[in-house]
Amino acid sequence: MIEVGQVLALKIRFNNQGSRSSVSHPYIVIEVNDDYIGVLQFDSIRGKERKALFRSNKAISCDNPKETVIDEDSFAQLDNKFTIENFAELEKFRRQVDKLSSAKLKVLMKSYEDYQSKHVIDENKIVHMTAEEIKELNR
Numbered sequence: 001m002i003e004v005g006q007v008l009a010l011k012i013r014f015n016n017q018g019s020r021s022s023v024s025h026p027y028i029v030i031e032v033n034d035d036y037i038g039v040l041q042f043d044s045i046r047g048k049e050r051k052a053l054f055r056s057n058k059a060i061s062c063d064n065p066k067e068t069v070i071d072e073d074s075f076a077q078l079d080n081k082f083t084i085e086n087f088a089e090l091e092k093f094r095r096q097v098d099k100l101s102s103a104k105l106k107v108l109m110k111s112y113e114d115y116q117s118k119h120v121i122d123e124n125k126i127v128h129m130t131a132e133e134i135k136e137l138n139r
Contacts, residue, residue, distance in 0.1 A: 002086070010093050040077060043075055065101050
């Protein structure tokens with residue numbers, strides 16, 4: 001069972017214009033219900049230090065405490081809304097059963113909720129993917 005705080009490694013559609021990732025990215029699970037899961041994309045800060053400082057991103061350290069779900073300092077993109085149909089096979093894309101530490105997860109969730117409530121999210125960046133689409137992209 002997928003749980004909030006776990007990380008999935010997926011190729012997804014970045015927007016509703018059809019841009020798709022060619023490699024798997026880490027996505028932290030921020031919401032789970034019977035119909036869908038909500039995720040945020042993580043990117044490595046390395047080489048993107050300036051981008052990580054944007055208001056639309058939230059930096060997450062891989063230390064203090066040491067995280068097992070991310071390998072390096074990263075940032076989550078807050079200006080997207082990604083949902084994926086919840087299906088049993090989604091578990092095979094889970095990086096591990098560990099979760100982001102509770103304090104960092106709480107800060108990340110608050111940052112996401114604050115950003116989403118204070119900014120208009122472009123319709124192009126509100127993306128829902130079906131189980132079939134996820135299976136096709138991640139063969």
